[in-house]
Amino acid sequence: MNPPVAPSTGADRAVLLVMQRGATVHLNTWWAEFSGLSVCDAKALWQRSAPAEQERLSTVWQLGLDEGHSFQLRFSAIRAADGESRALVLDATPVASADFPDGRWLVTVADTGFDEAGKDVVSAPATACALDVMRIAAWEWNPADGRAWWSQGIYQMLGVPERSGREIDEDFFRYIVPDDIEAVMAGVSRSLATSEELSIRFRIKRADGETRWLATRAAVETGPEGNSPRLVGVNFDVTEQIVVEHKLQSALLQTQEKAQILQAILDHVPEGLAIALGPDKQIVAVSRHGQKMIEGSTPADSRAWDAWGVYHLDGVTRAAPEEMALHRACDGAVIIDEEWLLRAANGALIHVSSNAAPILNAEGKPIGGLVSWVDISHRKRAETERRHLLESETAARAAAEEANRMKDLFLAMLSHELRNPMSAILGWGQILQTGKAGPDMRERAADVIIRNAMTLKHLVDDLLDVSRIMAGKLEIQPVETDLTGCVEAALETMKPMADAKQIALVQSDRTSLPAVADPHRMQQVVWNLLSNAVKFSPRDSRVEITAQRIGVVAVIEVADNGPGIPDSLLPHIFERFHQGDDPLVRSQGGLGLGLSIARHIVEAHQGSIEVRNRAGGGASFSVRLPLRG
Structure with a gap:
């Protein structure tokens, strides 16, 4: 499809809108009138130009489109509709607009008049390719004779006064930095030998001493009569680009170093x-x-x-x-x-x-x-261990302090418990010593002395038993015995103390309970339980004792009607010297050893002892012992 042709407006040149790839999307009527063609694209231009120029012009055209800068082409001979060859000047400018996101060019083509055929391409103005904008300069060079043509941009790049454009190669090479000459000549030789496009970058030292970077793009061209090949190309000042590239390279290296450092950190x-x-x-x-x-x-x-x-x-x-x-x-x-x-x-x-x-x-x-x-698992475990050690140390310190307190309390209780019966014995003994006591008084004195002497005996026995327990020397001599008999013997011993408080001792079962046990020690256990029950029971009450068989176990239970045991004291009731701080407990006297001794004796018989508060009031102690098979 041909592009739309704008109506003639008396213009003196062609005006085209060209896409990036070179196809025309708009033109006015001047080109059609000049050329007799309804299209104007790169192919049409090259076909109408002189054969010797076609390759060079095509290269410069495509280079201009690729680089994206404004450029100019001069055609020494373009065949017009009347058959004559005319010289044309083409100016191209990129159009940057949101309306043309694919990239387009505004191109004008103007007729500059007739040209003389057969003129030397190197020396003729028709071969000029003036790209004097955006630091772009054109040149031609014949290596065979060293002749060159420079556009005015070359002089500007070198910082020298502008001349006619006819130069020799030495005039340019002497500005190239010596370290870069070898690479430049190698690239030129390779292009001339292979006819490949020349594309190199090198440094020049301008006349004012400033060093600049140039980029060269050139094509190899051979004359129509087999003349020696020449190079036709353009130079670009790319100093700023090189500086940016160096900065980018430096930034890239720094980024890579930082990435390597980061990776090393992440890895190790x-x-x-x-x-x-x-x-x-x-x-x-x-x-x-x-x-x-x-x-x-x-x-x-x-x-x-x-x-x-x-x-x-x-x-x-x-x-x-x-x-x-x-x-x-x-x-x-x-x-x-x-x-x-x-x-x-x-x-x-x-x-x-x-x-x-x-x-x-x-x-x-x-x-x-x-x-x-x-x-931090190890640290947290260490902290937990330290906390447990601290808690253990605190508990041990508290236990030691409690033990000291209990020791002091025990000594105070012991002195009190010893003084009371001894005072009673001493007092009644002194009364008897006067000889003035009558028969009733003497009988009462004898009763008080005997009762308090028995109290002292129990105190001493308990102390001795505790000492033997702590030393691991408490003797247990098991024999075949009837536990019911041990219960009845303890009741008989305890009866006077119970009668003194008008407390009834009630035995609800007399079943024979044969076992292998130390009868003296088992009687001591039952006596301690009965003594404890009588001590804490109110006057005119009762203490019940039951001895029965449950399977292969004998169960002896002593229950009272006293106030019960405080909850805080229950876990410690069988510990030595532990009586709690209840005033009622303190008022009943004793060293707090009986229950501890009872537990030790029971456990030595492979049995168990426990206590509980009764729902209706009072406490109940239970002893469980294995029966003889």
Whole structure:
């Protein structure tokens, strides 16, 4: 399809709109009137130009389109519609517009008159290719005789006064930096030998001493009569481009060095490291150590938020991505020593401490984030061990202090318990010593003295038993015996004390309970339980004792109607010297040894003893002993 032709407006030149690839999309009527053609593209131009010029003009045309700068072409001979050859000047300017996103050119072609046929191409103005804008200069050079033609741009590049344009090659080569001459000549020789396009960059030293970079693009052209080949080309001043390239290369090297440093850190630092960038907070890098710490992680998986098994310190609640330190750092937060649990590759939860900070751009706005984390499981275990040691030490100190307190209390109780019966014995003995006591008084004195002497005996026996227990020397002499008999003997011994408080001792079962046991020690156990029950029971009450068989076990239970045992005292009721701080307990006297001795004796018989408070009031002690088979 031919391009639309604009109506004639009396213009003196062709006006075209050309696409980047050279096809014409608009032209006016001048070209059709001049050439007799309805199209004007590169192919039409070259076909109408002199054969000797076609290759050169085609090269310069395509070069101009590729470089994107304004340029000019001079045609020494273009065949017009009347058959005559005319000289033309073509000016091309790039059109940069949102209307032409594919890149277009505004081209004008003007008739400059007739040319003399057969004129030497090198010396004729018709062969000029003046590209004097944007630091572009044209030249032709015949290596055989050294003759050259320069456009005025060459003189400007070299910083020398403009001349006619006829030069010799030495006039240019002497400006080339000596270190670059060899490379330039090698490129020229290669192009002349192979007819390949010449494309090189080199340095020149201008007349004012300034060093500049030039780029040369040239084509090899052979005359129509087999003349020696010549080079036709253009020079570009690319100094600024070289400077930019060097800066880019330097920046690239610095970037590569920084990337290598970062990679070395990611590969070898024994910490977890991760970097996220962009508005979507994409994880772009994770350290090798960090990958090993993440459950089932591969380098690709570790860059997915869902692959991170991060948990709150409860070990159950999994953290959402927006809760994680790295995610919050991307929003500008700075996190210091924040503790989390991380699901490790072996499935265990490890304790980690994380630090995170945002990555800021030149304007101070966050464009990403960096997080580091370390395994502090060993530290947390050490802290737990230290805490346990401290707690143990505190408990041991408290126990020691309590033991000292109990020792002091025991000594005070012992002196009190010894003084009371001794005072009674001494007082009644002195009354008897006067000889003034009557029969009733003497009988009462004898009763008081005997009762208090028995109290002293029990105190001394308890102290001796405790001493033997602590030394591991308490003797147990088991024989075949009936536990019911031990119960009845203890009841008989305890009856006077119970009668003194008008407390009834009730035995509800007299079943024979044959066992292998030390009868004296088992009687001591029952007596201690009965004594304790009578001591804490109110007057005019009762203490019940039951001895029965349950399977292969004998169960002896002593229950009273007293106030019961305080809950704080229950766990310690069988400990030595432990009576609690209740005033009622203190008022009943005793050293707090009986129940401790009872437990030791029972356990020595492979039995057990326990206590509970009764629902209706009072306490109940139960002894369980194995029966003879």
